[in-house]
Amino acid sequence: MGLGLLASIIVGGLAGWIASMIMKADTGLLLNIVLGIVGAVVLNALLSLLGIYAANSWIPQLVVGTAGASLLIWAARRMRR
Structure with missing residues (x-):
């Protein structure tokens, strides 16, 4: 059985927040x-x-x-340059 929608949103939010701290990204x-x-x-x-x-x-x-979000932040930074 999967995590469930609410748990996925909570874990996803936490993972995105951790990734933004690691990558020093200012995201909301x-x-x-x-x-x-x-x-x-x-x-x-x-x-x-x-x-x-x-x-x-x-x-x-x-x-x-967290690893995936960090990868997305890195890719977005590379595409902007």
Whole structure:
């Protein structure tokens, strides 16, 4: 069973916030949530292509979401240059 919508939003928001602190990005609460959720989805998809699956609980998803959101922040910065 998955995390559920509310838990995904909370974990995604936390992951996006952590990523914005790591990457020193000035993003708002809504963008933190979006970055965390989208980052987790993107990185989970990339990892599944490699045959790696993160456990479907909040700690692994927080790690994957943070890494994915950090990757999205990095990519956005690269595209702006």
